[in-house]
Amino acid sequence: MNAMPVEVAAGTSIVRIRDLVKDYRRGAETVRVLDGLSLDIQQGDFVALMGPSGSGKSTLLNLIGGLDRPTSGTLEVDGLRVDELSEGSLGRWRADHVGFIFQMYNLLPVLTAERNVELPLLLTNLDREQRMRRVAAALKLVGLEHRARHRPRELSGGQEQRVGIARAIVTDPTLLLCDEPTGDLDRKSGDEILNLLEALNAEYGKTIIMVTHDPHAAERAHRVIHLDKGMLSEGSG
Amino acid sequence: MIGKYLPLLASSLRRKRLRTFFTIASILVAFLLYGLAASLQFALKSGVDVAGADRLLAMHKVSFTQLLPASYESRIKAVDGVVAVSPQTWFGAWFRDERNQFPTFPSDPEAYLRIYPEIKLAEEQKQAWFADRAGALVGRAIADLYGWKVGDQVPLRSAIWRRLDGSDTWDVTVRAIYDLPEGGDTRQIVLHQDYFEEAKQQAKGLIGWYVIKIDDVNRAQAISRQIDLMFANSPAETKTSSERAMAQSFVNQVGNIGAILSAIVAAVFFTMLLVTANTMAQSVRERTNELAVLKTLGFSNGGVLGMVLAESVLVTALGGLLGMFCAWWIGVQFGPTLDQYLPGFRVPPEAFTKSVLYMLALGVVAGAVPAWQAMRLRIVEALRRD
Incomplete structure (x- = not known):
């Protein structure tokens, strides 16, 4: 168990995790994926979570993003006890504060790029014109304003991931959670995505937590945290 | 939203x-x-909706295709509570093409209009129809369908009835065109019973059924029973019921x-x-x-x-x-x-x-x-x- 929290950088903690445990049941067996993990991540940081398969990286990311609930321990994001939120509040909180970027992009194939990016804004009170203005800004930021009317199958993998990033940032969230964002891309496209994430971190102050297997991707982060068998160890990025 | x-x-x-x-x-x-x-x-x-509860139909007990003696009319009229009686017969009329069939009934014009007060027609047309034995009262829908106007001579053909000369063509003159309140079916022609009786070749002295108007809806059953009793054990027994009940029973079958x-x-x-x-x-x-x-x-x-x-x-x-x-x-x-x-x-x-x-x-x-x-x-x- 990590008795001492791993601090990733100095400054204000945006993510504060204490004694986090996550168990899964597989048939009759209980599997402990995260074992009393404590961690602080500072506002504006860019953190890479590395570790072998099954080490609990994605589980930790899901817990931070409020997609799953811990078995025990506390989890604060921006001062809010995420682990105590109800299902409904958790959904609203995710919509307002977290942007998710997936390895397989997870775009809706029947929607155009701009409609995909618009999705999180449907939950806001913005009118169509305001939504479209934000969508255009997000697509411009990722360099895809000219592909707004294209469907995912008409885009390259790198472009799809950029649409995914635009969707993640369109609500201007505090936290960007990336699960293997370059895992399905070639090196060139992967680098473009990493450049984009770096820019979002450096220029827009987004706090980014990125799960990756790729040391090349992890190099772009300010800090690298290693997870193994549900426990943390810190390393430099 | x-x-x-x-x-x-x-x-x-x-x-x-x-x-x-x-x-x-x-x-x-x-x-x-x-x-x-x-x-x-x-x-x-x-x-069923347009059928009146204060109207009775007296028809042959065996089937409505069997005819009744025309002489029953005066006896039915004498029944207490009966306001008007009109004989009717299925004429089986068609125009130009046998597929163009429409309900046509020889009837007693004055009694008919007393029995069906909802029928709307101009007074002068009504009088003209009463006065012309070969005149016809035509529903608006039929008149519109064939472009008939008051005064037109129309050769109606009958699938059932022949004239004395053996012809099945009955020349009638459109004397009146009637309307009904909203939703009423105006696809019907009414002829003079006298003209029909005189000119038809067969079934002299016989009619199809009687339409009877009564003064009290609540007495419909009693009057029906009285009429049927009157003709019980005769060669042509009757079965009388309200027009609505008849329509309903037809609807129930169909x-x-x-x-x-x-x-x-x-x-x-x-x-x-x-x-x-x-x-x-x-x-x-x-x-x-x-x-x-x-x-x-x-x-x-x-x-x-x-x-x-x-x-x-x-x-x-x-x-x-x-x-x-x-x-x-x-x-x-x-x-x-x-x-x-x-x-x-x-x-x-x-x-x-x-x-x-x-x-x-x-x-x-x-x-x-x-x-x-x-x-x-x-x-x-x-x-x-x-």
């Missing part, structure tokens, strides 16, 4: 266009059948067709329920990952439930509205042709209202289980399934 989700709903329907098309087409057929069944029942029922149709429509609706539910379940299964993504983005459980239900209702509403439109169109296009057999064949307004409720119910019930499954979807597990 809901409008912003429409592109999302519409895009879900575009995912498997062929499947959506066939599902909508199946629902269309179900609602088309419903619309046609409702039109048929409406047409059958409309006769209406079995409507009941059978209703049963078929119910079975079709049930099948549609299964088809739509299966389509929705399949659609939700295929989109497990996408639904999980929507939930990740912050869509609530209720929101996802509502979205799947809305999608299901959208499918049933599209199919249903198209089906009802087709039924309405068939009524408009073919109603006039069917009028001689089924007057008023069209989708009644209440059927439209009911159909909207059925569409909603079908959509909600068919989408309920898939929507529930979508709502209960656990994000992490669903994303992992991809």
Whole structure:
């Protein structure tokens, strides 16, 4: 168990995790994926979570993003006890504060790029014109304003991931959670995505937590945290 | 508010266009059948609605195709409570083509108008009709259909009755054109009984049945019984009942067709329920990952439930509205042709209202289980399934 929290950088903690445990049941067996993990991540940081398969990286990311609930321990994001939120509040909180970027992009194939990016804004009170203005800004930021009317199958993998990033940032969230964002891309496209994430971190102050297997991707982060068998160890990025 | 989700709903329907098309087409057929069944029942029922409770029909006890003696008229008139009596006979008239048939009855003009006070016609036309033994009172619908005007001579043909010279052509003059209050069927011609009796070749002294107006609706049964008793044990016994009861019994016989149709429509609706539910379940299964993504983005459980239900209702509403439109169109296009057999064949307004409720119910019930499954979807597990 990590008795001492791993601090990733100095400054204000945006993510504060204490004694986090996550168990899964597989048939009759209980599997402990995260074992009393404590961690602080500072506002504006860019953190890479590395570790072998099954080490609990994605589980930790899901817990931070409020997609799953811990078995025990506390989890604060921006001062809010995420682990105590109800299902409904958790959904609203995710919509307002977290942007998710997936390895397989997870775009809706029947929607155009701009409609995909618009999705999180449907939950806001913005009118169509305001939504479209934000969508255009997000697509411009990722360099895809000219592909707004294209469907995912008409885009390259790198472009799809950029649409995914635009969707993640369109609500201007505090936290960007990336699960293997370059895992399905070639090196060139992967680098473009990493450049984009770096820019979002450096220029827009987004706090980014990125799960990756790729040391090349992890190099772009300010800090690298290693997870193994549900426990943390810190390393430099 | 809901409008912003429409592109999302519409895009879900575009995912498997062929499947959506066939599902909508199946629902269309179900609602088309419903619309046609409702039109048929409406047409059958409309006769009952206009039939008067203060009018009795006395016909041969064996069958209405058997004739009664014309001499019964004076005896029926003498019954206490009887206000007016008119003989009627099925004339079997057609014009130009044997397919152009319409109800035509030789009758006593003055008694007829006393019995049917709802008939509206100009006073001078009424008098002209009374005065001309070969004159005809023609319903507005027939006059409009054939372009007949007052004063026109019309060669009516009879499928049953021949004149003394052996001809089946009866030249009559249109002396009056009548209307009825809203919704009344004006596809009917009334001739003079005297002229008919004098000119017909066969069945002299016999008529089809008697229409009787009584002064008190509450005495309809007693008067009917009295008339029937009067002719009991005679060669031509009568069976008297109110016009409405007669119309209802006719509808009940023919209406079995409507009941059978209703049963078929119910079975079709049930099948549609299964088809739509299966389509929705399949659609939700295929989109497990996408639904999980929507939930990740912050869509609530209720929101996802509502979205799947809305999608299901959208499918049933599209199919249903198209089906009802087709039924309405068939009524408009073919109603006039069917009028001689089924007057008023069209989708009644209440059927439209009911159909909207059925569409909603079908959509909600068919989408309920898939929507529930979508709502209960656990994000992490669903994303992992991809």
